[in-house]
Amino acid sequence: MAGAIRDGALAAPEVPAVAMRAQPSAGQAVWQFLRKNPLSLLGLVLVLVMFALTLSAPLIAPYDPLTQNIRARMQLPSGTYLFGTDSFGRDVLSRVLYGGRLSLPLALVVVVAATLVGTVAGAVAGYRGGILDEVVMRIADLVLAFPSIILAMAVVAALGGSMTNSVIAVAIVQWPRYARIVRGLVLGIKRLEYVTAARVIAASDNRILFRAVLPNAIAPTLVMATLEIGGTILTLASLSFLGLGAPPPTPEWGKMVAEGAGAFDQWWIGTFPGLAILIAVMGFNFLGDGIRDALDPRLRKGD
Numbered sequence: 001m002a003g004a005i006r007d008g009a010l011a012a013p014e015v016p017a018v019a020m021r022a023q024p025s026a027g028q029a030v031w032q033f034l035r036k037n038p039l040s041l042l043g044l045v046l047v048l049v050m051f052a053l054t055l056s057a058p059l060i061a062p063y064d065p066l067t068q069n070i071r072a073r074m075q076l077p078s079g080t081y082l083f084g085t086d087s088f089g090r091d092v093l094s095r096v097l098y099g100g101r102l103s104l105p106l107a108l109v110v111v112v113a114a115t116l117v118g119t120v121a122g123a124v125a126g127y128r129g130g131i132l133d134e135v136v137m138r139i140a141d142l143v144l145a146f147p148s149i150i151l152a153m154a155v156v157a158a159l160g161g162s163m164t165n166s167v168i169a170v171a172i173v174q175w176p177r178y179a180r181i182v183r184g185l186v187l188g189i190k191r192l193e194y195v196t197a198a199r200v201i202a203a204s205d206n207r208i209l210f211r212a213v214l215p216n217a218i219a220p221t222l223v224m225a226t227l228e229i230g231g232t233i234l235t236l237a238s239l240s241f242l243g244l245g246a247p248p249p250t251p252e253w254g255k256m257v258a259e260g261a262g263a264f265d266q267w268w269i270g271t272f273p274g275l276a277i278l279i280a281v282m283g284f285n286f287l288g289d290g291i292r293d294a295l296d297p298r299l300r301k302g303d
Contacts, residue, residue, distance in 0.1 A: 032294075040290020046283030050276075054100030063091035065098040065251045077268050084268040086259060088249075092268060095251035096276050102246065103253045104280065106167055107232040113171040115225045118178025123217065125179070126186030127209045137183070140176035148173045149238055156244040163246045166239045170232060177228075178221060185217035219295050227288035230281035237277055253277050 034040045053060070062082075069089035077084040083092035125136035143151065155169035189195065190213055198208045237254030239245045241261075246252040253273040260270015 034290050034294065037290050037293070039286045040293070043283045043286025043288075043290060046279055047287055050100060050280050050283060051104060054097060054104055057094075057097035057101055061091075061094040061097045063094045065090060065094040066249050074266055083272045084266070086269050087263060087266075092256075092272055095256060096253070096273050099251040099253045099256060099273060100276060100280075102163065102250070103233055103236060106163060106236060107229050110167050110170045110174065110232045110236070111225050111229050113167075114174035114228075115178050115221060117171070118175035119182050119214070119221055121175065122179035122182030123186050123209060123214050126183035127190055127205070127213060133183070136179065140179050143173065143176045149235060152235060152239060153242065153244060156239060161244045161247070163252070166236055166245050169239070170235050173235075174228065174232070178224065181224060182217050182221060185220060186213055189213045189216050223288065223292040223295060226284065226291050230284040230288070233277060233280050233284070
C-alpha cells in the first residue's frame, strides 16, 4: 500500500522513476542548447573573452593608455607596439583594452536601466489599463517616433556631452521597446485562470502583478535585453564618434574610431577599436540568438 503507515507516520507514496526525474531549470536548458549550437557557443566565448581582457587590462596592457610619447607617434604595428601608436604616441592596444572597461559596463548599465523602467511601466500599464495605459503607451509611441540615434543626440546635446549623459540618453530611447513587449505579455497573462483565482481569494493587485503575472513575462524581456546589448554598444560608440561621449583623452572605442577617421593613412588607429566593437556586438548577438532559441518551447520539442 503506497500510503501505508510505518512507525506511526504516513509513508510517502512510491513515485515512478520517470516522474522523479528532475526537470532542467531555465539556466540548464539554455546551457544545454548553447552546447549544441556552435554560433551561440561562439558568442558566449567571445563575450567572456572580451570581459576577461578588459577587466584584466591593468595587468596585461603594455603601456599606460594616457601616456604620450611624441617620439613614437604614428608607429606601425610592431613587436614593440602590437597595435601601433596614435598621433600622440599612445599605445593603441592599451587604449583598446582600457576602452572596453568603459564601453562594455556602460552598455550593460544602459540595458539594465532601460529594462527595469520599461518592464515596470509596461507591466503596470497593461495590468491597470484605462487612462494610465493610454498615457504610458502614448509617451512610448512619441519616443519611438524618432530615429533612436537622432533622439539620443538631442538628449545628450540638451544635457551636455559626457558618458553619463550618453547613458541617460540611450536609456531614454530604449525603455519604450521593453514597455510595449511587457504590456502585450501582461495583457494576455492577466486573463489566465490562475490570475482570476488570485483575484477571487482577494489578493492585492500589486501582489498579483509582481508575484503572479510579471514573472511569466521575464524570459522574453531578458532575451530582448541580451540582444539589445550589442546595439547599445554601437549607439554609445556612435555618440562618442560624434563627440557627444567621453571627453579626451579618455580611451573609448567610438572616440578612438573617430580619431582614426581623421587619419586614413594610419589605418591601425581606427581599425583595432573598430574590430573590438565588431567582436563585442557579434558576440552578444550570437549569444542572444541562442538564448532566445533555447527559451522557445517550439524549438525544444525535439530535445
